[in-house]
Amino acid sequence: MSTRDGRSWMPGAGPEADLPCVAAITPSCNVERHTSPEPFDAIVIGAGYAGLIAARDLTTSGLKVLLLDGRDRLGGRAWSTDLDGHPFEMGGSYVSDVHRHVWREITRYQLGVKAGPERKDEQNKAILIRDGEERHASQDERNRLLRSAVMKIFNVDGAYGKLVMPTPLDEAALTVENRTAYDDMSIADRLAQLGDGLSADETAVVSSFVVMCTGSRAMDECSFYELLHWWCLCGHSPDAFFRNIGVYQLRRGQSSLARCIFDDALGSGRLAYALGTPVDAVRDGPDAATVRAGAGGRAFRARRVVCTVPLNTLRRIAFDPPLPADKLAAADTNRRNGGAKINSRCAGADLRSWTCSDPDNGLICYSYESGSAAAGTTNIVGFGQYPEGELDDAAVGERFGASIHESLRPHVKQIVFHNWSRDEYSNGSWFFPGPGLVTRYLDGLRRDHGNVLFASSDWSTGWRGFIDGAMQEGARAAAGIVKSLRVERL
Ligand SMILES: Cc1cc2nc3c(=O)[nH]c(=O)nc-3n(C[C@H](O)[C@H](O)[C@H](O)COP(=O)(O)OP(=O)(O)OC[C@H]3O[C@@H](n4cnc5c(N)ncnc54)[C@H](O)[C@@H]3O)c2cc1C
Missing domain, CATH: 3.90.660.10 (Polyamine Oxidase; Chain A, domain 2)
Structure with missing residues (x-):
């Protein structure tokens, strides 16, 4: 399994693509197997850690979920490639026992960590x-x-x-x-x-x-x-x-953790997914939202949507009704x-x-x-x-x-x-806000927009800009959806 992301370069030999990655999934899509005309309970946009945790928590709570990502692999801004049996971290990598959401996942999947330098x-x-x-x-x-x-x-x-x-x-x-x-x-x-x-x-x-x-x-x-x-x-x-x-990194690399979370969700039998399927529009309605994704502009419906795309790419999705002014201002203020x-x-x-x-x-x-x-x-x-x-x-x-x-x-x-x-799916690396962004826009970034919830490390209240913040946000969104759909069904 390899990904189009990342490059290896050797002096005198130039760049090479197609790096091995355990989070590049084959087949890249299983949507055709889900033939029900009923809308999904939730569509999760983005299979970084916020999206993976949301999808896992929702499916293991009994809900039907569609997970969409533009990339050909899981993990978003945290992924590793394996070279000669050793993981090389290309994005987020360092974890800690005070990153409580991360530590819970490391414990759950029994992954080893190693101390750094x-x-x-x-x-x-x-x-x-x-x-x-x-x-x-x-x-x-x-x-x-x-x-x-x-x-x-x-x-x-x-x-x-x-x-x-x-x-x-x-x-x-x-x-x-x-x-x-x-x-x-x-x-x-x-x-x-x-x-x-x-x-x-x-x-x-x-x-x-x-x-x-x-x-x-x-x-x-x-x-x-x-x-x-x-x-x-x-x-x-x-x-x-x-x-x-x-100091601490995962012994088998970040992509091994992303893969464990995904496999858990898939094992529930309630996960549909499509990688290589970028979302370009979300239209909300009273009972469900419609998400348009992929080259053919295919439409998928769900009662709730969790949008986990980074702040720097939020503008790439057309929302109807349009996003409120504070979310848009935050996206415009934040520089790549x-x-x-x-x-x-x-x-x-x-x-x-x-x-x-x-x-x-x-x-x-x-x-x-x-x-x-x-x-x-x-x-x-x-x-x-x-x-x-x-x-x-x-x-x-x-x-x-x-x-x-x-x-x-x-x-x-x-x-x-x-x-x-x-x-194109991150438009920059890890999140670090400019002066004034957090005090002016954090609350607005976290606010729901009709049936659409927003979850990203970029607007976590805890380890913002870290893997832990992404997991915190994914868990928050999933818990909110489980609760609200339960109330609706009573
Ligand atoms: C180089 C680097 C080093 C870092 N180091 C550390 C570290 O040591 N420790 C740490 O804790 N954190 C670190 N971070 C930060 C950490 O990796 C991120 O904060 C975290 O992974 C973000 O997770 P997320 O799910 O919120 O967003 P993302 O991981 O960005 O996930 C969002 C997903 O949405 C997808 N997407 C975007 N637009 C669309 C669209 N239109 N349609 C469909 N899918 C879309 C993307 O492909 C992506 O998979 C680092 C990041 C980088 C880049």
């Missing part, structure tokens, strides 16, 4: 670059710099953010002044506030780290509130902060980010403690060993930004190949990536 405190393995100058530090020194910078950034109130944002899930508990003040503040504003309070080395290390958090959006386009919300979700603790956003995640398969295992912070690199700003590689090799994952312009895959591979740090370049055997910035 096998980094030791080796001397000179942490490369710090600032203003074109490079110096080599130990991992301990780099960690100390990052930790102290992060503590300073979040110490907005003399209590490391505990006074300003005491609880992460009850955002109403925040004073209106604090919500607005910190959401209107960008990350660049916060760094400017600190001024000389951050040393040059701290700034270099933390700037490249922030790229990984925000998907490479310019810091003046990123809400500081959102980063503070992550910090609060981690109990205002630096140890928890680093552990929860970058060009966040890139590049896996470099390197020969040799002695790079396992290697990291590089290069905030001005543009293409690859922060790289480290990702903790997943065959014996005798190392996988370095790099975060940065896709090159601007209409480049083909070969040019993207060349540009990334050339921007890898020169000490790493001779070891690189293969680069594996998914160009999210040119992906």
